[in-house]
Amino acid sequence: MNEINKPQSGSEKIGAIKSFFIALPMMLLTLLLLSGGKKPSDGYAFVALAATYILFNSIFYLMVKTGKTDKYRLPLYFTSSILFVFSFISHMLEARGSMAFTDDTLINCQIPFCHIATTMMIIPAALTKTIIFPGTMIGGYASIASMLVVWIGVSLSIGRGWCSWGCFFGGMDDGFSRFLKKPVIAKISENLKYMPYAVLLTVALTSAVYLSPTYCEWACPYKTVTEYQSVTSIESLIKMIVCVSLFISLVIALPLLTKKRTQCALFCPFGAMQGAANYISPFDITIDREKCVKCMACVKNCPTLSLDEACVKEGRAAITCVKCGKCVDICPKGAAQIHIKGTIYGLNPTAKRILFIYAAFLLFATFSGGWFQASLAKIFKLIATGVI
Amino acid sequence: MNSIKNIIGYIWAVAAILLIIVIFIGSDFLSKKFVEASGLKVSPLYTGGETLRVVEKNGYKMTIQKPVFPALIGENADGFVQIVLRSETGFADVIEERIDYDGNAGDDFLIKIDTKKSAAEVSSCDGRPVSLIKLYSLKNGWAVRVRVKNERK
Numbered sequence: 001m002n003e004i005n006k007p008q009s010g011s012e013k014i015g016a017i018k019s020f021f022i023a024l025p026m027m028l029l030t031l032l033l034l035s036g037g038k039k040p041s042d043g044y045a046f047v048a049l050a051a052t053y054i055l056f057n058s059i060f061y062l063m064v065k066t067g068k069t070d071k072y073r074l075p076l077y078f079t080s081s082i083l084f085v086f087s088f089i090s091h092m093l094e095a096r097g098s099m100a101f102t103d104d105t106l107i108n109c110q111i112p113f114c115h116i117a118t119t120m121m122i123i124p125a126a127l128t129k130t131i132i133f134p135g136t137m138i139g140g141y142a143s144i145a146s147m148l149v150v151w152i153g154v155s156l157s158i159g160r161g162w163c164s165w166g167c168f169f170g171g172m173d174d175g176f177s178r179f180l181k182k183p184v185i186a187k188i189s190e191n192l193k194y195m196p197y198a199v200l201l202t203v204a205l206t207s208a209v210y211l212s213p214t215y216c217e218w219a220c221p222y223k224t225v226t227e228y229q230s231v232t233s234i235e236s237l238i239k240m241i242v243c244v245s246l247f248i249s250l251v252i253a254l255p256l257l258t259k260k261r262t263q264c265a266l267f268c269p270f271g272a273m274q275g276a277a278n279y280i281s282p283f284d285i286t287i288d289r290e291k292c293v294k295c296m297a298c299v300k301n302c303p304t305l306s307l308d309e310a311c312v313k314e315g316r317a318a319i320t321c322v323k324c325g326k327c328v329d330i331c332p333k334g335a336a337q338i339h340i341k342g343t344i345y346g347l348n349p350t351a352k353r354i355l356f357i358y359a360a361f362l363l364f365a366t367f368s369g370g371w372f373q374a375s376l377a378k379i380f381k382l383i384a385t386g387v388i
Numbered sequence: 389m390n391s392i393k394n395i396i397g398y399i400w401a402v403a404a405i406l407l408i409i410v411i412f413i414g415s416d417f418l419s420k421k422f423v424e425a426s427g428l429k430v431s432p433l434y435t436g437g438e439t440l441r442v443v444e445k446n447g448y449k450m451t452i453q454k455p456v457f458p459a460l461i462g463e464n465a466d467g468f469v470q471i472v473l474r475s476e477t478g479f480a481d482v483i484e485e486r487i488d489y490d491g492n493a494g495d496d497f498l499i500k501i502d503t504k505k506s507a508a509e510v511s512s513c514d515g516r517p518v519s520l521i522k523l524y525s526l527k528n529g530w531a532v533r534v535r536v537k538n539e540r541k
Contacts, residue, residue, distance in 0.1 A: 153411030342397030
């Protein structure tokens with residue numbers, strides 16, 4: 001078989017030495033970005049930095065060498081979200097002695113900003129030039145401006161890939177959705193795909209009317225594992241019940257039963273908004289119609305319902321695609337590929353995939369590297385001394 | 389034409405990688421520039437508004453903030469004035485303060501905080517309607533939000 005007729009797949013294996021050289025720039029960049037160019041503060045921080053660095057780069061090397069993206073992304077992403085929760089809670093316990101925020105936290109505007117709140121900020125920010133969130137603009141833990149800068153940059157770079165490589169919550173339902181081999185609930189109504197847009201519209205409008213981040217207050221499942229309002233009234237009790245119920249159902253139970261990322265695909269208002277960023281990102285997922293044998297493995301396995309028969313026919317994933325790489329990994333004919341807009345379809349799929357994973361993995365390593373190291377340092381210290 | 393599009397596509401993809409590096413390395417600088425350029429700030433609904441004046445009292449410091457009439461467009465007919473009291477040494481069982489928030493040299497309302505019961509009362513001094521929105525317990529003090537009417541509405 002000559003070079004031209006050889007099937008080109010985005011999941012091709014690469015030799016060990018070539019893989020090493022491809023991964024080398026990532027090794028150098030992550031050394032700089034993970035360490036921040038500073039010496040670790042103590043022995044635990046040094047071991048945590050070394051462990052994080054070796055783990056991240058081993059995973060990246062395997063992604064390059066084996067041609068598999070999601071296979072290695074998923075366990076790391078799931079671990080990262082669990083360590084994020086550990087890091088966040090321990091930080092809150094150190095800073096204020098509780099996961100519940102107090103009057104003091106609110107009056108002093110010390111609530112860490114989360115990207116999901118962006119969906120509620122846009123209309124009031126455009127009309128009043130103010131951010132309706134009790135956080136700090138600059139400085140402190142997770143300031144509003146730093147999160148907005150990261151969000152804008154990532155949106156321009158990998159679009160909704162944020163939801164598979166950046167979002168510190170996304171790893172949870174992503175992880176739970178892969179625990180069982182087969183789904184208990186196999187069929188999900190197609191109409192439910194529109195649900196996040198309804199949630200987005202509702203929270204954007206109610207937040208504008210009440211000048212208050214309504215989703216954060218009333219419907220964010222992740223309050224359960226980060227921080228929440230102290231239960232001091234019937235209203236705060238109802239909020240707590242709603243948030244915990246949503247967490248148990250959308251982040252744990254339904255992903256387990258359906259093998260889909262139900263929180264991200266069916267409820268998250270940020271995800272709905274972030275889909276638009278796929279228009280401005282250079283990367284997308286395409287399906288080579290000549291290679292495709294219509295086995296529909298990609299449709300069955302897509303965790304965010306971003307592929308259906310119409311998408312396969314059209315040769316492109318829907319705008320809701322989170323660029324996790326699952327379809328590229330499992331396609332038996334190499335028809336599903338990570339594509340760069342403007343370039344020739346089907347040509348150099350491996351190079352395109354590597355360019356994408358450079359951008360996506362750099363985001364992952366830099367964004368999650370901080371809490372990954374902080375959590376590991378605490379865990380190592382706990383093992384060694386018995387105290388955090 | 390296709391080869392130009394092809395080259396532009398790859399340049400765009402490389403730029404996307406560089407962008408990720410830039411936003412993280414230049415995060416502090418870019419955040420400051422973003423705030424300067426956008427002029428965005430945290431809503432006074434949360435900060436309590438700009439500081440009108442700070443009064444040093446016997447054993448505590450009282451900050452009176454400018455009235456806030458939050459609305460999506462323009463100003464609301466109802467708003468609030470936030471008073472923050474902070475002390476390093478602690479407070480008496482009952483604190484009473486007369487507040488002039490509109491700068492007309494006359495007291496507008498009286499706040500009374502029972503620090504033992506964590507309760508507060510508000511009463512008008514000049515006949516204009518006022519009411520207590522909430523008393524906030526802080527690490528080293530108290531904050532009170534008092535509902536006031538917008539004179540311009």
